[in-house]
Amino acid sequence: MAGRKPTGSMERFAEKCKPIASGCIEWTGGTTNNGYGLFSVPGRTTRGRMMTAHRWLFEQAYGKQPASIDVCHTCDNRLCVNIAHLFAGTRKQNMEDAKRKGRLGGPRKSKGEAERRFAELMNWWAARSTKVIKSKTSRKEIP
Ligand SMILES: [Zn+2]
Numbered sequence: 001m002a003g004r005k006p007t008g009s010m011e012r013f014a015e016k017c018k019p020i021a022s023g024c025i026e027w028t029g030g031t032t033n034n035g036y037g038l039f040s041v042p043g044r045t046t047r048g049r050m051m052t053a054h055r056w057l058f059e060q061a062y063g064k065q066p067a068s069i070d071v072c073h074t075c076d077n078r079l080c081v082n083i084a085h086l087f088a089g090t091r092k093q094n095m096e097d098a099k100r101k102g103r104l105g106g107p108r109k110s111k112g113e114a115e116r117r118f119a120e121l122m123n124w125w126a127a128r129s130t131k132v133i134k135s136k137t138s139r140k141e142i143p
Contacts, residue, residue: 012123013039013057018080024080027053035078058086061117083118
């Protein structure tokens with residue numbers, strides 16, 4: 001995160017997340033024409049830029065991904081931003097992975113590490129929106 005404060009973006013992101021019964025965390029903000037969540041990221045320009053929400057989150061956990069890499073869903077829910085349901089692959093791999101689900105993993109860091117980081121983010125968020133979490137998920141340790 002080299003010198004930047006991630007909390008501003010994460011806070012805005014978390015405000016648009018809604019856990020649902022299936023275990024997915026759905027994006028409630030704007031969407032692309034394709035039905036993916038859309039998140040505006042503050043960038044070097046004052047306008048910032050738009051990214052798909054699931055990709056933005058994935059990159060928070062795994063680091064920046066090359067443009068040739070797609071961030072895809074194991075759950076086939078395009079609105080889902082649950083990091084545990086996301087994986088990176090090339091377009092070709094995606095087609096194959098669609099056939100044999102369950103192949104997971106980011107190119108740089110282990111899935112376990114991403115999940116741990118995501119858990120930290122969610123804990124951070126939970127401290128601010130405990131009610132949402134409690135009503136949507138079964139008992140979890142919320143500090
Ligand atoms: Zn999902």
